[in-house]
Amino acid sequence: MIWIALAACLAWAVLLLGRGFFWRARDDDSDAERLPEPARWPAVCAIVPARNEAETIAATVRGLTAQDYPGPFRLVVVDDRSSDGTGDLARGAGDDRLLVVTGTGKAPGWSGKLYALQQGLEAVKGEGHEFLLFTDADIEHSPDSLRRLVARALADDRDLVSLMARLRCDSLWERWLIPAFVFFFQMLYPFRWSNQPKARTAAAAGGCVLLRRAAFEARGGLLPIKGRIIDDCSLAGLMKGGGSRIWLGLTERVRSLRAYDDIGTIRAMVVRTAYAQLFYNPLVLIGMVAALSLVFLAPPLLAILGGGWARWLGLLAWSGMVLAYAPMLRRFGLSPLRGLALPLVATIYLLFTLDSARAEWAGKGGLWKGETLSRG
Structure with a gap:
């Protein structure tokens, strides 16, 4: 013994x-307000894959359309074969910057989420967006979220910037198990290592990922990872493995609306x-x-x-x-x-x-x- x-x-x-x-949990975006703002704000397109997300999609869309982002902004929601009116709720919560795409059954070899994102990319193919924001249909963004993400990408020369959304922690089981989920994730993927260009560790949080479009497309887009279940870290590995600088941090600006009321x-x-x-x-x-x-x-x-x-x-x-x-x-x-x-x-x-x-x-x-x- x-x-x-x-x-x-x-x-x-x-x-x-x-x-x-990793355990100090200090790798976050608390410095975001001190980041320098660029002279020109690049065009951004946010793509939201959504399947049967009637409970949260309206709040997600409202949060994105309420962004105080100074540059051109476009929002695409891919209604991935929903049966609960997700697409109509998204349309009702959006404005003239919103496009709702009706998704089709996933192609062979693709995961459902990644194929929904791919359909969103195809819908805006040819449009001149310099950055892409992949975010989930149960994520609520504070009004300055996108502006701070883009400012970090430009100030730190990062091709991928990701925020781990603050998960809900209200119910009994959430209070006991959710903090440990984030703790174990950080133990497995130390954020500090992931953010260092020379370290092999690469991680992202799929609820909020900002990508420099040119670098993303230079790596082949989503095609090299099309069948991955752990799509966020696979995307981070694809980008970093191709020479991109990436960054991942905790945040209070991006919150998950998904409830985990029971074990x-x-x-x-x-x-x-x-x-x-x-x-x-x-x-x-x-x-x-x-x-x-x-x-x-x-x-x-x-x-x-x-x-x-x-x-x-x-x-x-x-x-x-x-x-x-x-x-x-x-x-x-x-x-x-x-x-x-x-x-x-x-x-x-x-x-x-x-x-x-x-x-x-x-x-x-x-x-x-x-x-x-x-x-x-």
């Missing part, structure tokens, strides 16, 4: 000191992509189970059930865990003491990941809104 305890302590030392200080809805979100994140590889899955068990489960078990040095080292590792999680909890307005329960939360996410693998093996991988996409 002493060796397990030492390994757990070493793991937390590496996480605290050796992964870009089942959170489970569905995670199960859709978790096994794809592990490259559909059973050996990687086994390694992930072992790693999560060592990092998150061993410390409290050693602290409670162990003895001697194993107990003290377990307490030390558990303390490191609580320390690392505290900044994320504070961002969501929650008590840092909730970090004591992070081992239980991690166990739930571990079970979600195993369920994701089970779904893939059953031929139901990537299930979202009635469609599956396996091995994308």
Whole structure:
């Protein structure tokens, strides 16, 4: 047990000191108002893929049409075979800058979201937009969101700028599981590393991605990643791998409207992509189970059930865990003491990941809104 305890302590030392200080949750857009504004504001086209988003699409469209962006702006909503009146609600919330495209069934080899985005791109082909904004139908933008995104892209010479929307954290299950979702994402993709041009890490958050159109098209557009389930990080990897500078940060300017009122809805979100994140590889899955068990489960078990040095080292590792999680909890307005329960939360996410693998093996991988996409 002493060796397990030492390994757990070493793991937390590496996480605290050796992964870009991801846990401090300070890679955000809090400096956005200090960015210099360009002499000329480029033309931007926002594309919103929407399928059965009647509850949120009107708020999304209103937020985008209310942007204080000084340059030319165009909005395209792709109504992806909705049966709940999403397209009509979008039209009712928009203005003369809005185009609603009626989507068709996805082409072979494409994921539903990416093919909807592709149809939006085809609808504005030939128009002179210098930047593209891909944003989801459940995302609400503050009035200065687009202006700050473009200012960062131009000031920092970035071809991709992405914001991780602030996820809703109101219900019981949201308060326990949503902060951990963002924490685990940052642990997997340290934002600081992703934002460094020489680092291999590349990440984006699909709810809000601004792209320099020329660079995006030079990489082949969406075609090289057309079947990917984890489309946002795949897009970031495509851009950065081609030599582009990218940037990802947390924000309060962009908010997700999607409610996760019960554990089942959170489970569905995670199960859709978790096994794809592990490259559909059973050996990687086994390694992930072992790693999560060592990092998150061993410390409290050693602290409670162990003895001697194993107990003290377990307490030390558990303390490191609580320390690392505290900044994320504070961002969501929650008590840092909730970090004591992070081992239980991690166990739930571990079970979600195993369920994701089970779904893939059953031929139901990537299930979202009635469609599956396996091995994308």
